Amino acid sequence: MCGIFGGININQKAFDTMGKAIDHRGPDSKGHFFHRNVKIGHRRLAIQDVSNGKQPMSSNGFIISFNGEIYNHHSIRKNFLGDQVFHTNSDTETLLKLFINLGIDGLKLIDGMFAFVIYDLEKNKLIMGRDRAGKKPLYVFHKDSKLIFSSELNSLKKGVSDIDINHDIIVEYLKCGFISESNTPYQNTFEIMSGELKIFDISLNTFETRFFFKIEEFYKRKSRVSLVNAIDNVDKLLHKGIKNRLTASDLEVGAFLSGGIDSSLIVAIASKYVDSIKTFTVKFDGSNDESFYAQITSNQYRTDHHELKIKMDLANDIEKIVSAYGEPFFDNSAIPSYYISKEAKKYVTVILNGDGADELFGGYRRHIISNNFTSKIGKALYYIFKYLPRSRNKESYYTYIKRFSTLARKRGLDKYIRLTTDIFSDYYDFDNTKLGPLLIENSNKSFNKLDEVLIADFKYLLFSNLLVKMDIATMQNSLEGRSPFLSKYLLEYVPTIPERHKVKNFKSKYLLRKLAKKYLDPRLIDLPKRGFELPLNYWINDILKDVIFDYLSPDNTFSSNFVDKSFINKLLSNPNSFDANKREKMLWSLLTLEIWYKNLSK
Template sequence: MCGIFGTLNLEIANQASEIFNGLAHRGPDEKGFTIKDNVELYHTRLAIQDLSPAGQQPMHHHGLSIVFNGEIYNHLELREKYQLYAESNSDTKTLLMLFERLGMKMLEELDGMFSFALYDQRQKQLFLARDRAGKKPLYTYQKDKDFAFSSELNTLYQIFKPEIDESSLSAYLYLGYHYRKATPYKAVTELENGHYLKIDTQTGKKEIVKWFDMSTCYLNRSKMSYQVALHELDQKLQTAVKRRLDSSDLDVGSFLSGGIDSGIVTAMAAMHKPSLRTFTVKIEGAYDESLLAQKVADRYKTNHTVVDISFDDLKDDIEKILINYGEPFCDSSAIPSYYVAKAAKKHVTVVLNGDGADELFGGYRRYVPYKYHDFFNAGGFSKIAAQTLLSILPVANEKKSKYNYIYRLLKFASYKDILHQYSSASSDIFVGFENQFLQKPNLTAIYEDLGRINQLHLSPLNKLLLMDFQTILFSGLLPKMDIATMAHSLEGRSPFLAKEIIEFVPGLRDDFKINCLSTKFILRDLGRKYLPAELIDQPKRGFEIPLKNWVDNQLKNIIGDYLFSNNTIYPSLIQKKFVEDLWVRKVKISEERRAKILFDVFALEVWYKNINNTNKKPAFSRTETASTLV
């Protein structure tokens, strides 16, 4: 895993030390730099494949130069298929040879996670590309004729100081993440998953190409029987796991929760690698999955470590954790992800995980009703009925309760607007409080995308799964794990996001995913082959984050200091009175949602003060503090 940076028509080699410092956590082992014509390429390396000097970057081959971040797990298979030969076993070298043979059509062959910049000196063309799911980040900066790209938003900001985009920040507050191409800056965009950018380096002409479209995988409906599908899934997932073990010259470990996703991955990995290192999180005050994880570890005789997370140091670490993202980021599960990655790095440099399984197979409870009813196109009567019931029911406060599930079901059934409905079913932060915004959120892109998906000839369940793949997985969940792991120079690998799995699972019948009330049915069935019986019917939990407790206790003072200082940005975006009323519980809202909104705004302020060069612990000049509002 690595960090990449580059420019076109800019001469900034005198700032190389700043660039390398900004990318160092992504690649602490080596750094490299080259200038070819009007293109500058920078690279920091986390050496995992081909640890010899032949694997160093930028890498050159027959007039081609590349800086590459990621792993191509099937690259040796592709060398054999296309009869490519090189002394180095580097997957980066394979990319250069494949490009020489196939051009950018090579992307369709790759099983891997990647972002890269490839300069063809012969044709004077620069290509930037990302993988199917968007596992590895890539941001571009464009102002007039100046162009740059980077793995890190923080590094782009440090070098170019782009102007803040307030409408994008409002959209972040509303959604809880920056949607797809959006960033906090006017001159910076994110290259989307399954896309590449082609630039003529002489004329500056640019073309964005969508080389992979997830919707085609859903439209390609499978007619195979259940037993055939189960067998195919088993074989494809075994291949994905084995590739991710074999494509490393370092030890590979595995995150192991008490759930079926990481359990199956771990079981398959342990069959290929004796004494596999496994890591389970045990969170103080949350449901303890370590006992279930231990059963898997015992069955496969893994070298198992239980990571106890107490959050005693959270108030000292929270700013550092959030600043790593380079943009406002409010998913509180980033916090335990950070700590477990830190613990795993003490033992391994590469770790497997179960990312993507829930969004592909239907792992969340909210998917169940969409299997049986089209909430996106429900009639007016059902919406009025849902609104009426909500008006007389008490607010749901217990996140995991059956009542909360029913209450949220009524909420997203009550909305006529597709974005309100989708956001209510997923992030559920500012839905219903749109009148509190002073700066209108820029939500055009997500409205258009959700509307387009809703017009596809897909079942309601598959529409929701596709929406989640394109929204919360790409814009929230994958960046969360990428930043959490790379903050500690740890590489995370996701077998469920393998080429063959992504292309196979969407086309399966709905009842293979949701069967009666059972989520990810076929995956649970596969789990019966590999896992102890106690794990199979366990509900989806994920990291059980005590956010309400944090907001009211460990983080109360620091959140209050940030929200009620003189130097805040959120009052230009939303009504400050609304935040003040939330703080003193004058808004009719569940405790869980209150905590989410306050943390959402807090994450914005941590980002804002960081880019304004505040100290780690700001010396606020307060006109009113959190305590004066209690």
């Protein structure tokens, strides 16, 4: 895991400043390549072939700067590059020679996470690519004859003297709680998409865009596999993905263990290949304690278990944590993710996590809703819950069903937002959002209702939110996170599984729960999804109350360009006018927007 940066027609001072801004991503070594008007830099966190593998790396007139890991690079060398001469044992050299010899088709062979820039000296072209899920980030600024790229937006900004805010995207953020697809909050700036290859012709100053992976194409390949065979296939592929992620490292690999079935399955299978794997469970003040369930799995597989007890200094750390994203970032679980990564780094440099399991296998309550609730049921629920009081327990099924009782009155983007982030819905309208049509507006009926939401989750919330969160949280602490559920094998197979095996009646992640019975204690199988259920109410109304007022009460706030100041003042001073949960989320989204804006000039 590393940091990459550079550009075309960028001055040396800006280049050096960009590199310094991502030193935390690669503290082990630094490298650069200069040729004509092209500058390419690298910061390395050495995981594979620690003694070699320094970057940028060159071969036959091609230069690469690469961030990520190719877990199956040894088998790629053996099966597809047998005639090549290698000078290192590095996956960077494998990736470079794979692309030189097979081009974009070579990327289809990779099980890994990656973002790379390859410079073709002969053709004077810059080739930028990203993995299937978009685990490793790559941002690009392009204006006139200048192109700048980096692993992080905060680094990218250092290379641009005249970067401007894209106000339409700020509206998108406030409405949705995420910034979608290739969008960023800056003009002339975009993100390389998951599964995308973008080729920039330096001489012509033009882009060519190609994709080697689109998950919706695999959802179209529905099989009729039985549940028994699907469980067996997923079991084998999960083994393959986990084994690859354990063995493709010269350093010790640990695992997060939350007590849920995703991380517990990973630990159970990992223990088949590693003795006494280090596992980590976290206890936070005010959050759910899953240490009991984590300990069950740890005892079962005799892991080297560490229970991390963390006290957050949120009032002092909030600005540092939020501003690290380089964009407004709504997901408040970014806070514990930072502290967890900081503590885990004291023990290991590489760690396994369960990211992607819910988005592939149907692990959220919205997937149950999508799979079971018809418009008629929704309309009936709407008129029933319309006259019933609110619950004070935001995690109760009563609250959840009441929230979704309004789905029958929602369409397209508004419906998806109600299913997911649900921030300003029913309180404030953002009519001029530029977010494109989501798949839940699909009119050709290519996908069933569950698959439509699963695809949207993968393309929007996973790509634009969850993976961004874990990349920044881990890399701020020079920790590499690996996600077996996002392996090439599962990403290409799980979408083909019939939806009835993923959500059955009112049971989420049905297939994974069935698989878990093979490995886990029965007490874990039917636990509800919990994640980080954070005390946002306590944060907003107590420890961050003064911080929020300091940011939002002045008349000249940045937020007031998008939300009426009278509405913001009402949020601050008249809490009883709002549903408590919605008020917390609205204030949090405005606070993170202000923190981002304040730190733009730093």
